[in-house]
Amino acid sequence: MGELVSIKEEQQAESMLITPPPGQVNLLRPSPLLRGLLSANMFVDLPIEPKQTFLHPWCNEKSMILVAGDRGVGKTWWVLSVLHAVASGGEFGPWKCPEPVPCLYLDGEMSQQDVIGRLQHLGVSRGNGLNNLFIFNEDYAHSMNLPPASLLDENWRENMRDVLKTMGIKLWAIDNLASLTPGADENSKQEWDPINRWLLSLRFEGITTIIVHHTGKSGKQRGTSAREDNLDVSIRLSVPSRYETLDGASFIASFVKHRVNASDLPLLEDVSFKMQTTANNRIVWHWQAAANETLRDVLRYIEEAHTGKEIAEIMNITPGRVSQLKGKAIRKGFLTKEGELTDRGRQYLFPH
Numbered sequence: 001m002g003e004l005v006s007i008k009e010e011q012q013a014e015s016m017l018i019t020p021p022p023g024q025v026n027l028l029r030p031s032p033l034l035r036g037l038l039s040a041n042m043f044v045d046l047p048i049e050p051k052q053t054f055l056h057p058w059c060n061e062k063s064m065i066l067v068a069g070d071r072g073v074g075k076t077w078w079v080l081s082v083l084h085a086v087a088s089g090g091e092f093g094p095w096k097c098p099e100p101v102p103c104l105y106l107d108g109e110m111s112q113q114d115v116i117g118r119l120q121h122l123g124v125s126r127g128n129g130l131n132n133l134f135i136f137n138e139d140y141a142h143s144m145n146l147p148p149a150s151l152l153d154e155n156w157r158e159n160m161r162d163v164l165k166t167m168g169i170k171l172w173a174i175d176n177l178a179s180l181t182p183g184a185d186e187n188s189k190q191e192w193d194p195i196n197r198w199l200l201s202l203r204f205e206g207i208t209t210i211i212v213h214h215t216g217k218s219g220k221q222r223g224t225s226a227r228e229d230n231l232d233v234s235i236r237l238s239v240p241s242r243y244e245t246l247d248g249a250s251f252i253a254s255f256v257k258h259r260v261n262a263s264d265l266p267l268l269e270d271v272s273f274k275m276q277t278t279a280n281n282r283i284v285w286h287w288q289a290a291a292n293e294t295l296r297d298v299l300r301y302i303e304e305a306h307t308g309k310e311i312a313e314i315m316n317i318t319p320g321r322v323s324q325l326k327g328k329a330i331r332k333g334f335l336t337k338e339g340e341l342t343d344r345g346r347q348y349l350f351p352h
């Protein structure tokens with residue numbers, strides 16, 4: 001450790017020796033910002049640890065993640081399941097947690113009873129040994145006469161920063177943005193900026209944040225697009241095109257934005273999730289690659305004589321994506337070039 005410190009001090013000392021370009025005279029006092037300036041070849045040799053992975057490959061240390069979806073789609077179940085997997089060192093969907101880390105769930109709208117019920121469905125109980133997942137519930141905080149949770153309140157933000165650092169939290173989720181920014185204009189970049197700067201400061205301190213938010217009529221996250229500028233990952237949860245209320249929590253997770261290695265891209269293909277409750281009142285997630293189901297949906301709508309534009313609107317995808325899927329169906333022999341379902345396509349669509 002002493003060697004690493006000496007290297008860092010040496011680099012900082014060298015960075016302070018940087019002088020103005022030839023022909024320019026610096027008559028002012030040297031800027032303290034020079035302490036943060038390093039040449040590129042020195043910067044790449046900084047003695048730092050690689051980012052820790054929480055869920056491979058998309059949930060990592062020092063990240064900002066947005067999870068957006070329609071009301072009632074299952075966002076809370078999804079994010080609680082992610083935190084449970086990371087806190088316990090388990091897995092969720094096709095993604096695995098290499099090593100458990102302390103997590104915190106910030107709930108801004110549910111009652112204590114509802115949160116307890118969901119945790120119990122996940123298998124959390126006093127004796128199960130899960131000591132890495134912490135809950136901050138606004139209903140409980142109110143009963144303790146604590147100030148209202150608000151990301152708009154600078155004092156509250158700094159108090160929450162102290163909580164995260166004191167408890168050694170590495171991953172936390174804000175559920176949800178609307179309930180925790182009361183009275184804010186969602187379309188205002190100016191109102192978002194202080195919150196964004198605070199989230200960035202948490203990133204620099206090694207804390208990863210998952211923001212839970214609603215989508216608008218366009219299917220995109222609701223409000224200012226500035227909210228997406230500094231994200232590492234943006235995930236959209238959308239209901240399948242043939243969704244029925246009786247299906248319960250059933251949706252497709254799509255990675256709208258990500259920063260992962262090209263070799264890991266197959267793990268970020270659309271994933272279809274469906275939640276079921278077992279006989280002992282535990283929830284179980286069934287998941288599969290969504291590509292095959294999406295192709296079947298397109299073929300069903302073609303069989304029902306819908307146009308490409310109509311299919312795009314029904315399925316909440318782009319017309320270009322519909323064309324890609326049609327091309328895939330033609331290559332597989334499911335459709336003729338004229339867009340008619342083949343015998344092979346009917347067998348694929350209506351398996352016996």
